[in-house]
Amino acid sequence: MSSALTMExxxxxxxxxxxxxxxxxxxxxxxxxVALMVKTDAGLLNTEDLRAxxxxxxxxxxxxxxxxxxxxxxxxxRNDLESIPAFLAAGLVFVxxxxxxxxxxxxxxxxxxxxxxxxxxxxxxxxHEIRATFFSVGSAVVIVMALWVLVAAVV
Numbered sequence: 001m002s003s004a005l006t007m008e009x010x011x012x013x014x015x016x017x018x019x020x021x022x023x024x025x026x027x028x029x030x031x032x033x034v035a036l037m038v039k040t041d042a043g044l045l046n047t048e049d050l051r052a053x054x055x056x057x058x059x060x061x062x063x064x065x066x067x068x069x070x071x072x073x074x075x076x077x078r079n080d081l082e083s084i085p086a087f088l089a090a091g092l093v094f095v096x097x098x099x100x101x102x103x104x105x106x107x108x109x110x111x112x113x114x115x116x117x118x119x120x121x122x123x124x125x126x127x128h129e130i131r132a133t134f135f136s137v138g139s140a141v142v143i144v145m146a147l148w149v150l151v152a153a154v155v
Contacts, residue, residue: 004096011104012095018108019091022084022115029080029119033073043070076122079135080115086142087111094145097152107141114138 007013037043042063044050050059091108118134 004098005092009095010101011099014101014105014108015091015095018112019088021112022087025115025119026077026080026084029073029077033070033077036067036070036073040067040069042067043074072122072125076119079118079122083115083135083138083142087138090142090145090149093149097149099148107145111138111141114141 003009005012007016033043042065044056044063047064049056050061050063052059056063091111094104094107114134114137118131118138121131121134
């Protein structure tokens with residue numbers, strides 16, 4: 001039997017595409033936080049960030065004050081860090097359980113779309129219930145994949 005973890009396996013290829021999108025989203029959110037810190041000249045976290053450098057030619061104590069735009073981006077990234085690594089791990093072992101392609105594509109696409117919708121909802125300051133719904137959908141996908149793997153491993 002050939003390895004399930006090759007691009008010749010359409011389930012793995014679907015996972016790889018979803019994983020790549022989520023990794024880019026996760027890394028992009030970090031860059032977004034940095035861009036907002038530069039744009040607002042605020043939201044620094046550590047006292048050593050107030051040293052005069054090429055990147056901070058005019059350090060001031062108020063740069064350590066929280067900035068709502070920077071903090072929102074940090075919260076979005078923290079939320080990604082609560083979800084995306086679990087998807088990456090569960091999705092990879094899910095592939096090895098050899099699920100039907102349509103099930104895998106449905107779960108992978110649902111997770112990716114729920115995370116992108118969560119990001120949009122967070123970025124546009126939607127109510128907690130809306131954000132929580134998108135978070136919960138993604139979380140449920142990860143749970144379903146983990147349970148699928150557990151059943152496959154035990155049965």
